[in-house]
Each structure stands twice: as C-alpha cells, then as structure tokens.
Amino acid sequence: MDFSLLPxxxxxxxxxxxxxxxxxxxxxxxxxxxxxxxxxxxxxxxTRCGYVIKWYENLPVVSWLALRGKCRSCSERISIQYPLVELLTGVVAAILIWFWLNDGRGYDLDFKIAVTFLIIASIPIFIIDFRHFLIPDMITFPGIFLGLAISFLPGGGTPMRSVIGALACGSFLWVVGFVAGKIMKKDAMGLGDVKLLAMTGSLFGAETALLGLLFAAFLGTVAGVPMLLLRKLDEHRHIPFGPYICLGTLLSAFYGPTVLNWYFGLLSR
Ligand SMILES: [Zn+2]
Structure with missing residues (x-):
C-alpha cells in the first residue's frame, strides 16, 4: 500500500x-x-502500590484524563509529565508530516526520515540530559542503525557515508572528550554524547554532523554563560551537551551547505 496516496x-x-x-x-x-x-x-x-496498569488504562493522554491523573488502586497522583510528553510528541509528529507534505517536498526521502527521527528523538534527550546528564542508548543505538538502513534508499546518502560518519564522528568526539578530561582533570564529556554524535554521523554523514557539533559548541557557549551567571549550572558537573548537538545538527542539516558556501566564498575572495 502506498501511504503517500492518502489525503x-x-x-x-x-x-x-x-x-x-x-x-x-x-x-x-x-x-x-x-x-x-x-x-x-x-x-x-x-510506582507506589505496584498496581499493574491495564492496556486500556495506558492509552496516551486519554487514560490520564479518564483517571484524572490518579492511580486507580491507591489514588497516588500520576505526573502530568506523562500526558504532556505524549501530547508534545504527537503534535511534533503531526507538524513534521504536514511540513514534509507542504514546504519540505523537495528533500530526499532519506533526509526526511533522518530529520524526523532527530527531531522526535530530541524530546527525551532534552528531558533526560538536562535532568540527569544522560543520553539513552535506547535512542542513540536505533538511530545509528536507522542511519545505515536509510542510506540504502535513493537519495544523498550511501552505506559507506553512514558507516564512516558514525565511526569518524564518534571517535572524534571521544578524543576531544578524552583530551579535555586530561586537561581539566575530570570527565568533561559523557559517552552518551559520543554515541549521539555517532548517531548524527550515521544519519547525516560526517560533514553535516561535524558542522552540527561546531554549531552545538557555539549554542552551548551562548546558552551556558547566562546559565553560569544564574548559577543554574554547577561547574563541577557535566554540561548537558546532548540538546545542543540535536539543535546544532538540525541547523547544519538544513543550512550547512549555505553556511559552508558562504564561508569558502569569503576565503576565496
Ligand atoms: Zn497505586
């Protein structure tokens, strides 16, 4: 069945x-x-009484509303974060489909899938990395394999580009983290960031992913200074870099070629 024929x-x-x-x-x-x-x-x-939630009590958003945000067994409050995350992911997915059907028609299928995955995956990465300084393997590992899978589709990517992207980007960031860790005498970067960059390398290729890392460093610095000033950011802790990698890669995926042309244009003048 060809889904693209549906209204x-x-x-x-x-x-x-x-x-x-x-x-x-x-x-x-x-x-x-x-x-x-x-x-x-x-x-x-x-999490309080251990009551096993039935499938019909576990429907996105609807069940939380029906149960009025309380456990059926012990009336423990169920965080509003559950329906909010579900709603946000649903809305973002709908907007992405709308975008690809309208403004985004000219892009290759592999690019559309890569961008869709990156944006949707950003939701848990933002929440978990800002709170716990972790990036889940449950997100990055599937992303690395997805990058390889879509490289077989007709479009810009090749399997070789995907494999080299994952290996080159992952090891580059690992070396940067290792050196920075030696200089600063503490773990500067989590392995989660390394795996995330391997993911963006696999999805978009090394050039886009590394330019995305550059944008991420810039965005992280711009956002990090006020956070430091507001003492939101403890200097002894990791910096949640994952969200900036997501944003930077997105910028690089859409505007990378423009930025590179402009930059090399300046150099050759
Ligand atoms: Zn309960």
Missing amino acids: APILIGLGGLFGLMIGSFFNVVIFRMPRGESVVWPASHC
Missing part, C-alpha cells in the same frame, strides 16, 4: 497518533532509564 489530513492524523504512541514509549524511557531499570520489564505499574 493529507489522514496522513497528518496518522502521524499524530503514531507520535502519541512513541511519546508513551518515551515516558517509559524517561522514568526508568535514569534509575537503571529495564524498559521492557516489568509491565507499566504504579
């Missing part, structure tokens, strides 16, 4: 529904991963 409102609706379900999965990752718990076992349960 736009149905495609956007399906995208939104799919996003709600992905958001539901993100909730599990967001709550369990920082505690070192498995994502697949045990089944969703109340």
